[in-house]
Amino acid sequence: MKERPSFGGRALTILTFIFLYAPIVVLIVFSFNSSNSRTVWSGFTFDWYVELFEDSLIMSSLSTTLAVSVISALIATVAGTAAAIGFFNMKKRMRGPLLAVNNIPLINADIITGVSMCLLFVAAFGILGNFTGWLNSVFGLDLPTRFTLGFGTLLIAHITFNIPYVILSVMPKLQQMDKNLMDAALDLGCSPLSAIWKVVIPDIMPGIVNGAIIAFTMSIDDFVISFFTAGSTSQTLAMAIYTMTKKRVSPKINAISTLLFTTVLILLVIVNIRSSRQEKKYNASLKAKKSVAR
Amino acid sequence: MRARSFAYPYVLWMALFVVAPIVIIVIYAFTTADGGFTFENFASMGGTYLSVFGRSFLLAIIATAICLLIGYPVAYSLAREKSCLQGIIVMLIMLPMWMNFLLRTYSWMSILENTGLLNRFFSAIGLFDLINAISGFINETFGTNLSTDLEYFEMINTQGAVVLGMVYNYLPFMILPIYSVILKIDSSYLEAARDLGAPPRTVFRKVVFPLSLSGVLSGITMVFVPAVSTFVISDLLGGAKIMLLGNLIQMQFLGSTYNPHLGSAIALIMMVVVIICMTVMNKFGDEEEQAVMF
Numbered sequence: 001m002k003e004r005p006s007f008g009g010r011a012l013t014i015l016t017f018i019f020l021y022a023p024i025v026v027l028i029v030f031s032f033n034s035s036n037s038r039t040v041w042s043g044f045t046f047d048w049y050v051e052l053f054e055d056s057l058i059m060s061s062l063s064t065t066l067a068v069s070v071i072s073a074l075i076a077t078v079a080g081t082a083a084a085i086g087f088f089n090m091k092k093r094m095r096g097p098l099l100a101v102n103n104i105p106l107i108n109a110d111i112i113t114g115v116s117m118c119l120l121f122v123a124a125f126g127i128l129g130n131f132t133g134w135l136n137s138v139f140g141l142d143l144p145t146r147f148t149l150g151f152g153t154l155l156i157a158h159i160t161f162n163i164p165y166v167i168l169s170v171m172p173k174l175q176q177m178d179k180n181l182m183d184a185a186l187d188l189g190c191s192p193l194s195a196i197w198k199v200v201i202p203d204i205m206p207g208i209v210n211g212a213i214i215a216f217t218m219s220i221d222d223f224v225i226s227f228f229t230a231g232s233t234s235q236t237l238a239m240a241i242y243t244m245t246k247k248r249v250s251p252k253i254n255a256i257s258t259l260l261f262t263t264v265l266i267l268l269v270i271v272n273i274r275s276s277r278q279e280k281k282y283n284a285s286l287k288a289k290k291s292v293a294r
Numbered sequence: 295m296r297a298r299s300f301a302y303p304y305v306l307w308m309a310l311f312v313v314a315p316i317v318i319i320v321i322y323a324f325t326t327a328d329g330g331f332t333f334e335n336f337a338s339m340g341g342t343y344l345s346v347f348g349r350s351f352l353l354a355i356i357a358t359a360i361c362l363l364i365g366y367p368v369a370y371s372l373a374r375e376k377s378c379l380q381g382i383i384v385m386l387i388m389l390p391m392w393m394n395f396l397l398r399t400y401s402w403m404s405i406l407e408n409t410g411l412l413n414r415f416f417s418a419i420g421l422f423d424l425i426n427a428i429s430g431f432i433n434e435t436f437g438t439n440l441s442t443d444l445e446y447f448e449m450i451n452t453q454g455a456v457v458l459g460m461v462y463n464y465l466p467f468m469i470l471p472i473y474s475v476i477l478k479i480d481s482s483y484l485e486a487a488r489d490l491g492a493p494p495r496t497v498f499r500k501v502v503f504p505l506s507l508s509g510v511l512s513g514i515t516m517v518f519v520p521a522v523s524t525f526v527i528s529d530l531l532g533g534a535k536i537m538l539l540g541n542l543i544q545m546q547f548l549g550s551t552y553n554p555h556l557g558s559a560i561a562l563i564m565m566v567v568v569i570i571c572m573t574v575m576n577k578f579g580d581e582e583e584q585a586v587m588f
Contacts (some may be wrong), residue, residue, distance in 0.1 A: 009371025016368050020390050023401035038404040039411050079304055086301020101308050109523030111540050112561050114316030115547050119554060123318060160311040193299060223396055242395045245530055257397040264392040268385060
């Protein structure tokens with residue numbers, strides 16, 4: 001499209017940006033407010049940041065969030081890549097329905113995924129409790145008979161909603177891959193496993209990395225599914241924030257927002273600079289090749 | 295070992311944690327607390343429940359429509375900017391989404407409150423004095439009884455605030471898919487249309503819009519599904535006054551009125567309605583390729 005946007009279009013874009021960023025600016029500005037009002041400015045301070053780091057509840061929920069995001073993203077990346085390779089090598093008749101099931105967590109509203117898993121865990125724990133109770137009474141063991149939702153169920157839920165994202169980002173890379181590569185590796189004496197490890201995996205690596213990043217951010221950002229599957233014993237940062245919005249207001253919440261926002265901003269800037277540098281390198285090498293060819 | 299067996303562990307995982315939870319929802323929806331089969335969960339949903347259903351769908355539809363009205367022109371003019379500028383703008387649109395949506399919604403609370411920033415701004419520019427003076431003047435001349443002590447606009451805890459929260463949170467989900475589809479439109483189609491004498495309006499109506507329909511449809515589903523199922527936005531911006539489907543479900547599972555059977559029935563209805571909407575949508579955009587977010 002050659003022609004430039006109209007004045008009205010640009011104005012609407014600018015207004016949209018004001019709309020998108022105004023609340024964020026408000027949050028950041030009031031994180032430095034010396035009184036605990038969220039609407040009246042009364043001086044500059046860093047106190048809320050100090051208090052934030054002294055708040056053991058927030059710090060422990062932060063470590064829960066990081067733990068569940070990292071572990072679930074890692075497991076989901078490995079499992080999702082394996083599943084994608086498996087799906088890719090299936091007959092279409094088999095693959096279609098399985099991919100449809102794989103899409104369910106993506107299409108379903110978060111709240112339905114959350115409550116359905118919550119019900120599953122409660123039901124499974126009920127059966128498990130009865131079973132261990134029976135074991136205890138028959139064999140005189142001392143196994144626990146009551147199980148509650150906690151970090152384990154939270155982790156299972158996160159892995160479950162992360163795997164589809166990994167599969168969705170690995171699948172296209174598999175489809176783009178040259179089919180002859182795999183055959184060549186097998187002809188040259190690779191076992192199927194080492195062919196996958198040495199040929200397929202390196203080829204689809206960008207998709208895997210992309211999937212891992214998406215899974216990690218989805219995990220960090222999730223509130224609804226965690227809310228229903230974490231039980232009362234473990235709490236993610238998003239859950240802590242939700243509890244804070246219900247109680248008396250504290251600018252600590254603004255301080256968290258500011259820190260999270262700056263972290264994301266810095267990460268994005270680094271990623272962008274790196275990718276544009278790589279592009280420049282790539283272009284330079286392309287130019288060099290062309291001049292050699294001449 | 296066949297490559298397709300790589301997928302078997304995940305197939306088992308899906309059976310356990312994707313399919314089984316939905317089966318359990320269905321079972322719970324049709325049973326009573328002591329396990330007997332019943333339709334009572336659905337039959338008891340008359341009256342207030344019906345109005346909650348109606349309100350949820352109405353607010354979600356309004357929010358989706360507003361997102362489309364803002365999002366389409368923004369995406370359209372964005373696709374016509376210089377490409378280096380486009381990259382920056384797209385990043386700026388995605389950036390707020392990386393900040394937890396609880397925090398962004400929370401910020402609107404401090405803007406919309408009765409003593410919030412917006413009302414303070416209105417009062418600082420003398421808007422309320424002006425309105426009071428006008429009402430006083432009308433009262434004197436026409437003998438009416440308008441109130442002259444307006445101190446703030448009631449914005450928080452209204453349906454309008456909830457719609458605003460939905461638009462704010464889900465607007466990027468509308469802009470990005472539409473943008474990515476418009477960007478892919480071959481500009482020679484537009485040139486051909488212009489060469490054949492179509493005025494700009496007709497080019498848009500007959501060429502650009504039909505070709506961008508798949509993006510519009512995926513934008514609509516990406517906004518509508520989370521909007522109709524939210525419980526956080528209505529919780530924070532609607533106070534306890536605006537009850538939505540999400541709140542209803544949440545209350546049955548974690549709230550005061552614990553009744554997972556009723557909650558499952560509501561969740562099941564929501565799931566079925568969403569699936570019907572998606573199928574209808576997909577029928578429309580069948581031949582178009584699906585717009586992808588990432």
